[in-house]
Amino acid sequence: MSQAREPVQIRQTDSRTAILESAERAFADQGFGGASIRAIAREAGVNQAMVHYYYQNKDQLFRSVVARRSGQVNDRRNDALDALFQDGVPGLEELMEALLRPTIEIGHDDAHGGPAYARLIVAFNNAADERSQNVAKEYYDPIARRSIDAMRRVVPALGKAEAVRSYLFAISLALSLMAKTGRAARLSDGLCDDSDTEETVANAVAFACAGIRALANKNNIQNRQSG
Template identity: 45%
Template sequence: MVAAAAASRVRATSKDDILDAAEQLFALRGFDGTSMREIAEEAGVAQALLHYHFRTKEGLFEAMFQRRSDAINSSRLARLDQILDAGTPRIEEIIDALLRPTLEAGHDPARGGATFARLILTTGASSHAWQRALIAASYDAMARRYIAAIGKAVPGLSLADATWGYLFVIGAALTHMSPTGRADRLSDGETSDSDTETLIARATTFAAAGLRALAADAARPGPRAGDGGHA
């Protein structure tokens, strides 16, 4: 335990090298599009070593996913605690605290871009039950805390609306965190999806107003689309 912690401070172990290579390739090409051979080559080790450390491809994916998700979520929760300690939270602060750790996660300036966000979305939408379970195990507790904070920052928001709002923020921002050049093309160069500060700023403005509108809409009298008669 102590030795392991000391070693991790000194230099990357082969286990870390494998996890780094796996994260890079899985994020880029997805679970099914990445082979154990490629990961081993990228990490500079024999393929059998991957199985020694992680048993199966699925085991390696889970270890890789948990490592980065834990880092993202501990950062998210630390920032949220700070915001809540300071008094009544502003919704813009909460959204920024939710998005920025993911944008910065695994953001290797030398390489492609922030592709772990893509991995979160595809893992959550996977047809493999174990991948969806991984999302639940890694993100649900953090999500509940943020949903509660959103409800606190925007009075009048029901739990249902706060949940949808949380999901919309995630979907809107994470979908475009891996730059594809599409924003550049569609705007004739007026903006760029490689500009992460623009993405965060616009997404925060967009989502904060969206959340307030969900609360305002719920406060209006009369039936509401999609409520299926629960009112």
């Protein structure tokens, strides 16, 4: 018997991830329909047949792009949740920072293609087409459910419907911060930088926590009146 070897990963690494990163940029900039496999291959510096060799078709290429990044973000979120609830129930600010920080930080990670994925994830987060919904369901629903449960443990007054809404609000808020469309800078005449990760996280957490408490109070008052 020969000893263990893994020549496969070593050899395929270059082209495989080059395609993935090129695809990430293309999907982010032009959408699924607008991106072309030919252009993705060209920018990755590989033959266009290589895209099909590694990823079979355009649909699976898209899923592979999302799978890689969502894994990075959600691993960090899950770890943070584990740590937070280990010593009892944390505060709302801690919880929301744990949920929002990984999302915002990956979008700010210029060196590793974060902004491109940020644009991509924003685009399909609010999309209603079947492909986007299937991908969202597979890669983001599990962490979403866990986060919503966590929010209700931290703020017991929060009803389930309000918790879901709050989570989606907070996420949509964090995503709008990742997108870096340049609109904030334009509207503020350059005052909003958004490259300051810490300030961005702080703003998002502050805004989200205040909003969540408002929904929880609203829910509470309604229950008292009707009950």
